[in-house]
Amino acid sequence: xxxxxxxxxxxxxxxxxxxxxxxxxxxxxxxxxxxxxxxxxxxxxxxxxxxxxxxxxxxxxxxxxxxxxxxxxxxxxxxxxxxxxxxxxxxxxxxxxxxxxxxxxxxxxxxxxxxxxxxxxxxxxxxxxxxxxxxxxxxxxxxxxxxxxxxxxxxxxxxxxxxxxxxxxxxxxxxxxxxxxxxxxxxxxxxxxxxxxxxxxxxxxxxxxxxxxxxxxxxxxxxxxxxxxxxxxxxxxxxxxxxxxxxxxxxxxxxxxxxxxxxxxxxxxxxxxxxxxxxxxxxxxxxxxxxxxxxxxxxxxxxxxxxxxxxxxxxxxxxxxxxxxxxxxxxxxxxxxxxxxxxxxxxxxxxxxxxxxxxxxxxxxxxxxxxxxxxxxxxxxxxxxxxxxxxxxxxxxxxxxxxxxxxxxxxxxxxxxxxxxxxxxxxxxxxxxxxxxxxxxxxxxxxxxxxxxxxxxxxxxxxxxxxxxxxxxxxxxxxxxxxxxxxxxxxxxxxxxxxxxxxxxxxxxxxxxxxxxxxxxxxxxxxxxxxxxxxxxxxxxxxxxxxxxxxxxxxxxxxxxxxxxxxxxxxxxxxxxxxxxxxxxxxxxxxxxxxxxxxxxxxxxxxxxxxxxxxxxxxxxxxxxxxxxxxxxxxxxxxxxxxxxxxxxxxxxxxxxxxxxxxxxxxxxxxxxxxxxxxxxxxxxxxxxxxxxxxxxxxxxxxxxxxxxxxxxxxxxxxxxxxxxxxxxxxxxxxxxxx
Numbered sequence: 189x190x191x192x193x194x195x196x197x198x199x200x201x202x203x204x205x206x207x208x209x210x211x212x213x214x215x216x217x218x219x220x221x222x223x224x225x226x227x228x229x230x231x232x233x234x235x236x237x238x239x240x241x242x243x244x245x246x247x248x249x250x251x252x253x254x255x256x257x258x259x260x261x262x263x264x265x266x267x268x269x270x271x272x273x274x275x276x277x278x279x280x281x282x283x284x285x286x287x288x289x290x291x292x293x294x295x296x297x298x299x300x301x302x303x304x305x306x307x308x309x310x311x312x313x314x315x316x317x318x319x320x321x322x323x324x325x326x327x328x329x330x331x332x333x334x335x336x337x338x339x340x341x342x343x344x345x346x347x348x349x350x351x352x353x354x355x356x357x358x359x360x361x362x363x364x365x366x367x368x369x370x371x372x373x374x375x376x377x378x379x380x381x382x383x384x385x386x387x388x389x390x391x392x393x394x395x396x397x398x399x400x401x402x403x404x405x406x407x408x409x410x411x412x413x414x415x416x417x418x419x420x421x422x423x424x425x426x427x428x429x430x431x432x433x434x435x436x437x438x439x440x441x442x443x444x445x446x447x448x449x450x451x452x453x454x455x456x457x458x459x460x461x462x463x464x465x466x467x468x469x470x471x472x473x474x475x476x477x478x479x480x481x482x483x484x485x486x487x488x489x490x491x492x493x494x495x496x497x498x499x500x501x502x503x504x505x506x507x508x509x510x511x512x513x514x515x516x517x518x519x520x521x522x523x524x525x526x527x528x529x530x531x532x533x534x535x536x537x538x539x540x541x542x543x544x545x546x547x548x549x550x551x552x553x554x555x556x557x558x559x560x561x562x563x564x565x566x567x568x569x570x571x572x573x574x575x576x577x578x579x580x581x582x583x584x585x586x587x588x589x590x591x592x593x594x595x596x597x598x599x600x601x602x603x604x605x606x607x608x609x610x611x612x613x614x615x616x617x618x619x620x621x622x623x624x625x626x627x628x629x630x631x632x633x634x635x636x637x638x639x640x641x642x643x644x645x646x647x648x649x650x651x652x653x654x655x656x657x658x659x660x661x662x663x664x665x666x667x668x669x670x671x672x673x674x675x676x677x678x679x680x681x682x683x684x685x686x687x688x689x690x691x692x693x694x695x696x697x698x699x700x701x702x703x704x705x706x707x708x709x710x711x712x713x714x715x716x717x718x719x720x721x722x723x724x725x726x727x728x729x730x731x732x733x734x735x736x737x738x739x740x741x742x743x744x745x746x747x748x749x750x751x752x753x754x755x756x757x758x759x760x761x762x763x764x765x766x767x768x769x770x771x772x773x774x775x776x777x778x779x780x781x782x783x784x785x786x787x788x789x790x791x792x793x794x795x796x797x798x799x800x801x802x803x804x805x806x807x808x809x810x811x812x813x814x815x816x817x818x819x820x821x822x823x824x825x826x827x828x829x830x831x832x833x834x835x836x837x838x839x840x841x842x843x844x845x846x847x848x849x850x851x852x853x854x855x856x857x858x859x860x861x862x863x864x865x866x867x868x869x870x871x872x873x874x875x876x877x878x879x880x881x882x883x884x885x886x887x888x889x890x891x892x893x894x895x896x897x898x899x900x901x902x903x904x905x906x907x908x909x910x911x912x913x914x915x916x917x918x919x920x921x922x923x924x925x926x927x
Contacts, residue, residue: 312365325352325894352894376884466512526724528554560627687716687738688767773829795828
C-alpha cells in the first residue's frame, strides 16, 4: 500500500515617501584583472533604498514593541513592490560585479547537468518514477511496464509554463495503475491544482481540483476517485492564515463542485488532515495533525457508505499507518517511545496500552519504514547516518541491509506482492542512486544510478566530528573538504544548520556543496538539538523556551572550527534555510563578531508575528507564540532576529534570500529583517536581499522553481562567499551605506 509520512515542517499599507536607489558604478579609470580578482583605481559605492520607518508600536503584556517596517507585510502594496524592485536591482548590480560569478555559473551548470532518477512506485502492471536528463527545468514523470519495458513520459511539467516554474511535486498512481493523479504547483507555491492522466492513452482528463494544500493523494480502494484535503482559498494567500482544512472525495469524471465532504472540524480550525486509503480492508484512515503537532487517527469504513468517521487513536504523538488487516492497522508511533516503534492496533480495543509491539523502540530513532509483502523495512538513524533493517511480519528475523557507505536513505517505497522495495541513497559526495531491496534475501542491488559527468581532484573527504556545546552536550558535525586542505586558519568555511521540527539533517548530495568544496572551501553540517537525529527528546531539547540550545550548539560549532584552526571568523560564513534561516538570523545577532558572512534563506525572522501568516500557526509547537504568556513573549523577543538587531552594531556581510511567492514563510520576514539590518549595521559591508521571482519556499528546483533558478541562486551564493570570505572580491572593496 501507499505510505505517507506526516512530519513537520514542510498588514497595513502605510504612506511612505518616494523611494529611490542610487548605485554609483566604478569610475572610468583602468581596471586590471588578475585571476579572479578585479583591481580598479576606485571602489564602487552603493546606497540602500530608503525604507520608511513607520510609527507602529504593539503592546505585548504591557510591553511596547516597535514594528517600523510593518508596511512591508503587505506584499501587494505598490510601496512594498517598489522597495522590492529597488532592493532586487541593488543586489543584482552588486552580484553581477563579482569576479567569480561567471565561472561559478559555468561550474554550477555543469554540476547540475546530470541524470536524476526518482524512487519508483509500482502499481498494478506498471512502474512510475521521476526523471531529469540534466538541465530540464522540471523533472518529468515516466511510466513503464512492471518489468521496466516500454518506458515513456507520462507527465511533462515543462510544457505547463513558458519559464519552467510550474512543477509537479506530488503524484500518485491508482491501485490498478490505470490513472495518475498529479498536483501542479505554480512558482513553488504550497497551493496545488490536482489533475488526472489516463495512463494507457496519456490523455489528461478534464477533472480539475483547486485549493489543495498539505494533502495526500489517496486513491479509493476501487480506483473510482481520490480522497484529498483542501482549504478555502484566500484572495491574498501571503497575508491570511491557513485554516479550516477539510477532506473531500472526488469521483473521476465529475466536477469539483460535486465532491463529497468527508471530514472537517470548524471548532478546531487549525487542525489538518492527511487521508490514507487501504485497499486490502476498504478503509479510509485520516491522520489528524493538531496545533501542538500531536497526531491522532480517525477511520471510516468505505464498504459502508453510511458509516461515520470515528476516532481510533486520540492525538498522542507522531502516528502513521503502514498496512491494514481486518483486526486493525499496523502503525508507526512515538507515543511512550521517543525513538518510535512499529505496533499493531486491535480495533476491538484500540487504546495504546493494548497495542502489540512489532518492532520495539531502539537506541536509534526510526525515520522511515515500508512494507515488503510479509516483511517490514525500517530505516533508523545512528549519529545522523542511515541504517536499514528488515523484520518479518511479527518483528522477528531481524537482518541488516548493507548500504553503499555513510550516507542517507531519503525515500523508501513499498514493495508489490512479488517485486522489490526501492530506496534512494546518497551522501555528500555520492549522487543519488536507487537501490532495489529483495525482501526474501535482504540483498540490495542497484536499479538506477545518477550519471555524474566528472569526479573531483583532489579527492573530497567527509569526516564526522564532535563538538561540546555550551552546556556540555555533544553535537555531531560533518566536515566536508578536499583531501589537501590544511588547518592553517585561512580556509573559507561555510557552516550549515537547521535544528527544528524533529527534522534530521543527514549527508545528502548537493551540487552547491560540491561546487563550494571543489575550489577549496570547507562545508560543515551541524546536527543541532531541535532536529530528529536522536529522537523526540533531542527534538524537544530545542523547542519552546529551550530554543536557545539550538543557537548555542551552532555557535559552539563555529567556535570549534576556529579553535581547531580550520578557519577564522573572517573566513567563516553561516547559512540555513527556513527554520535554519531563523538560526542564522539569531546567531549573527547574538555573535556578530564570530562570522565574516551570513546567508539566511527564507527564514522565520519575526518571532512575534509569524503565526499570523499562512501556515505559521502550525509551528507554535516548536516556537510558542507571543500571545501565549508573558514569559513566552519575553523569550521570543529575546532571540527574534528582527527585534534582536541593534543600531550601531557591526554585522557580517549578509545576503538575505527569499522568494516573492513563498506562501509558507512569507517574504515579509526577510523584507523586514533586511530593512532593519541595513538601518542598524555600522560598517560598509553589503547587507543585501536577493529575491527570486517565481519560486516558493524551497527555491530553485527543490522548491518548485526551475533548475535554471537553482543554477542562478547557487552561483550567486558562491560568488558572494568568494568575495566576502574567500578573498576573491573586487579591489578596492565596494562600500554600502544608507542615505
